[in-house]
Amino acid sequence: MIVMKFGGSSVGNAERIRRAAQIVKSHSGDKPVVVVSGIGGVTDKLIEAASSAAKGGSRQKLSAIIAWHNDIVKQLGLDAGIIGNELTELAAFGEEIEQSKALPHATLDKAMSFGERLSARIFAAYLNSTGAEAKAYDAYDLGMLTDSNFGNADILPVAFSKLRTAFRQISCIPVVTGFIGKDKEGNITTVGRGGSDYTACILGAALRADEIQIWTNVNGIMTADPKVIDDARNIESISYEEEAELEFLGSKTLHPKGIRPAMENSIPVRILNTMQPEQEGTLICRDIKEDRRIASITSKEEIEVICVKNQRKLLENGMLLKIIRVLERKGIWIDLILTSKSGVTMTLNQSNGADISAVAKELEQLGDVTVKTNMAKISLVGKSITSIEGISGRILSAVGSIPIEAISVGGSETSESFIVRQEDAARAIRLLHTEFF
Numbered sequence: 001m002i003v004m005k006f007g008g009s010s011v012g013n014a015e016r017i018r019r020a021a022q023i024v025k026s027h028s029g030d031k032p033v034v035v036v037s038g039i040g041g042v043t044d045k046l047i048e049a050a051s052s053a054a055k056g057g058s059r060q061k062l063s064a065i066i067a068w069h070n071d072i073v074k075q076l077g078l079d080a081g082i083i084g085n086e087l088t089e090l091a092a093f094g095e096e097i098e099q100s101k102a103l104p105h106a107t108l109d110k111a112m113s114f115g116e117r118l119s120a121r122i123f124a125a126y127l128n129s130t131g132a133e134a135k136a137y138d139a140y141d142l143g144m145l146t147d148s149n150f151g152n153a154d155i156l157p158v159a160f161s162k163l164r165t166a167f168r169q170i171s172c173i174p175v176v177t178g179f180i181g182k183d184k185e186g187n188i189t190t191v192g193r194g195g196s197d198y199t200a201c202i203l204g205a206a207l208r209a210d211e212i213q214i215w216t217n218v219n220g221i222m223t224a225d226p227k228v229i230d231d232a233r234n235i236e237s238i239s240y241e242e243e244a245e246l247e248f249l250g251s252k253t254l255h256p257k258g259i260r261p262a263m264e265n266s267i268p269v270r271i272l273n274t275m276q277p278e279q280e281g282t283l284i285c286r287d288i289k290e291d292r293r294i295a296s297i298t299s300k301e302e303i304e305v306i307c308v309k310n311q312r313k314l315l316e317n318g319m320l321l322k323i324i325r326v327l328e329r330k331g332i333w334i335d336l337i338l339t340s341k342s343g344v345t346m347t348l349n350q351s352n353g354a355d356i357s358a359v360a361k362e363l364e365q366l367g368d369v370t371v372k373t374n375m376a377k378i379s380l381v382g383k384s385i386t387s388i389e390g391i392s393g394r395i396l397s398a399v400g401s402i403p404i405e406a407i408s409v410g411g412s413e414t415s416e417s418f419i420v421r422q423e424d425a426a427r428a429i430r431l432l433h434t435e436f437f
């Protein structure tokens with residue numbers, strides 16, 4: 001069997017849903033299990049509506065969401081009743097939030113869950129209307145049990161066997177909600193924004209799928225961002241480690257949690273384009289097919305580089321630990337770091353939007369601080385890249401006269417990264433692409 005996950009843009013409107021359903025039907029011989037995201041953009045709208053409700057007025061926003069879904073149902077020629085229960089529940093839930101005047105994480109997760117619950121019902125009903133036998137399922141009714149970390153929940157190990165047992169009873173094409181689960185107390189949870197990939201990989205691992213297909217709006221993973229490199233090529237296959245490294249370094253093809261369950265169970269994952277289903281896409285697997293060392297170039301834009309300098313034997317005084325403590329308090333961790341006798345240069349990983357100038361102020365107690373803004377980190381990713389002879393030299397000579405702020409070699413076996421000014425980033429990527437691809 002295979003798992004076929006369709007992201008928000010792949011089910012973005014009636015036309016896209018027709019396409020996606022056609023793709024599912026063309027795979028009916030592979031026993032597909034379908035996983036869907038909410039209709040593209042709906043999660044953001046649900047968050048907005050829930051926030052407005054907590055402040056006392058959400059009617060308009062909720063009505064727009066309801067009308068939007070009803071409209072798609074109508075365009076697909078389906079009976080409005082198929083999502084009637086969910087829409088009634090959504091309206092009532094909006095009122096409940098209005099009365100409580102609060103939006104705790106658990107409430108927000110429940111509000112977000114309507115996106116996937118609605119799209120799964122619409123998708124299954126449409127498949128049925130075209131003669132395929134399908135049924136919508138909320139993942140938690142099939143055993144998708146998570147911890148109670150609302151907004152970023154993780155699957156509980158017992159879920160795998162629960163899911164296996166539940167799916168054994170299903171003979172039609174199941175259309176399962178991505179993104180959501182329930183904790184042991186029965187509260188709805190979500191696994192993190194963009195998390196339907198994670199749901200798909202969990203199901204693929206639990207059901208020992210032959211392949212997990214991630215249907216999206218690109219042809220697969222590319223040698224570089226096609227917005228920067230005109231002749232960026234599609235990668236035929238990439239290893240789990242390379243893919244995980246790419247996600248860590250800034251690429252956004254798959255949810256970072258997604259690949260783990262597939263990797264642990266050696267289930268191949270294929271990235272495919274809903275708009276061009278005839279393309280091969282990119283296969284993420286244990287052993288790559290082609291003979292190549294470097295997979296892709298990726299970058300993180302508009303980052304800050306912080307230098308802390310202290311002439312008095314910085315590292316010997318436990319300075320590094322003190323710096324880390326400051327960052328930890330702000331919920332920031334170090335991304336790339338270079339140390340010397342008198343100073344530390346680092347880039348920071350701030351997913352929580354922490355205020356860098358406040359951090360710099362605190363660090364000033366430890367030494368002279370400079371913050372360089374508008375920088376970019378460029379990374380080359382490839383299996384055992386660091387063992388390629390002369391790799392750093394080739395990188396440096398490829399980028400030629402572009403000033404490099406910092407270069408990190410050997411921190412990971414799978415990547416080499418360096419920092420340039422943002423204004424030089426596109427040119428540096430182009431030069432590297434010409435050198436290595």
Ligand code: ASP
Nearest residue numbers: 037043179193194195196
């Ligand atoms: N609908 C959710 C989101 O927008 C999950 C997903 O699309 O994967 O984050």
Ligand code: MG
Nearest residue numbers: 007194197255
């Ligand atoms: Mg996504």
